[in-house]
Amino acid sequence: MNIDKYNEAIMNCRFCFMCRHLSAIGNVRFTEVDTPRIRAAMLYGLRTGTNSFDDEDFVDALYRQDLSACCVHHCVNHYDENGLALAARADVVEAGKAPEAVKKLAAKFVKSVGWKAEGTGDIAWFLDETTAADKAVVAATKKLFAAAKVSPKVIPGGSIGKALKVLGFLPEAKAAAEQFAAFLKAEGVKTLLVSNPAAASALKQDYPEFGVKLPCEVKCVAGFVVQSKVKFAKAAGEVYALADDFLRNYLGCGCMDKLLAAVKAVNKPFGTNDEETYCCGEGAIVLDKLHPELVKKLAEYVAARADDPKKDKIVVASAYTKRVLVKYGKLNVRFLPVT
Numbered sequence: 001m002n003i004d005k006y007n008e009a010i011m012n013c014r015f016c017f018m019c020r021h022l023s024a025i026g027n028v029r030f031t032e033v034d035t036p037r038i039r040a041a042m043l044y045g046l047r048t049g050t051n052s053f054d055d056e057d058f059v060d061a062l063y064r065q066d067l068s069a070c071c072v073h074h075c076v077n078h079y080d081e082n083g084l085a086l087a088a089r090a091d092v093v094e095a096g097k098a099p100e101a102v103k104k105l106a107a108k109f110v111k112s113v114g115w116k117a118e119g120t121g122d123i124a125w126f127l128d129e130t131t132a133a134d135k136a137v138v139a140a141t142k143k144l145f146a147a148a149k150v151s152p153k154v155i156p157g158g159s160i161g162k163a164l165k166v167l168g169f170l171p172e173a174k175a176a177a178e179q180f181a182a183f184l185k186a187e188g189v190k191t192l193l194v195s196n197p198a199a200a201s202a203l204k205q206d207y208p209e210f211g212v213k214l215p216c217e218v219k220c221v222a223g224f225v226v227q228s229k230v231k232f233a234k235a236a237g238e239v240y241a242l243a244d245d246f247l248r249n250y251l252g253c254g255c256m257d258k259l260l261a262a263v264k265a266v267n268k269p270f271g272t273n274d275e276e277t278y279c280c281g282e283g284a285i286v287l288d289k290l291h292p293e294l295v296k297k298l299a300e301y302v303a304a305r306a307d308d309p310k311k312d313k314i315v316v317a318s319a320y321t322k323r324v325l326v327k328y329g330k331l332n333v334r335f336l337p338v339t
Ligand code: SF4
Pocket: 012, 013, 014, 016, 017, 018, 019, 020, 036, 037, 071, 072, 074, 075, 076, 077, 078, 079, 080, 081
C-alpha cells in the first residue's frame, strides 16, 4: 500500500498530540478525528484489520483534511503526516472506494488536461485556471512582467496533475505531468514562471517523484520579480503577510519574504501565532469544491483574528487563498505585496 512508505508517521503520530493545534479543520470542527494523531491511528487500524475503507466516515475524514503540511513543518522530527494523508487517499482510490464527489472532480480534471501557447520566446508564464479566474491578479502580474522588462509567452490551460495527485489519482496525475512536460519541450520553454504555489509544488516536487523530467527551470513570480531587481516607486507600508502552505511548508521557499523586503513592507504578525495555516485549505487544492462549508468556517476563523478586518492589508501568495478570504472572510486581501 502507498501508506507503507510512511510507517514512521503511522507509528509515531498515533501516540502524539503535539501538533493538534495546527490542524485547521480540527480547529473549526472541534473534532479529534481531524488531527494527525487520530488519522494515523485509523490508518494503523487499517493495517491491523480493525478499520477499513468500507467505513465512509473514515474516508470522509481523509478527504476533508486541509493538507497545509503545517504539522510536518513544525514537528520536531518532521514525521510526514501530510505525505501519509496523501498516500492514504491514493490507497482509497486504488481500493475503488473514492467517494462519488471525488471521482466526479477527478474526471473533470482529467478532461481539462491541455494547454495552448500565446506569444513567442523561451520564457513562459503558466497561467493556471485558479489564477486566470482572478482578473486583478492577472493584470497585476502583467504589470510586474512589464516592470521586469519581460514579455513571457502565456500558457493558459487545465490540470498539470496537482489536483489529481491530491485527490489520490496517481496514474492520471502522472499522465498529466508527462503531457505538460512534453508540451513545454515542444514549445521550447527554458524558463517557466508560475503564479500559483500549488503549480510550483507540482513542478518542483511531484514531477521528480513521478520521474517526469522538465525541459526548463521553474520560478515563482515573486522570486522572478526579486531577481529582476524591479524598482518600486513607493514602499508597500504595513501589511499582514500570511505564510503560504506550499511556499513555506512544502517548498521551504523564502521568495515572499524577499519580495516583502524588496518593497519595504512592514510585515506585522497576524493572529495568535505564526505556526498555523491561514490559507483555508490551499494545500488541499479543491477543498472549496468538496467542502465549501468548511472553507467558509476556515475563512471566518482567519477573519476573526484580523485586528481590523476591513482595513488590514492582508497579503497572500495564492489566488485560491485570496478568493476564499475575500468571499467568506470579507477581508481586504492582496495577491503579493506589490499588487
Ligand atoms: S507530525 Fe509530529 S507533532 Fe504531529 S502528531 Fe506526528 S509526531 Fe506528533
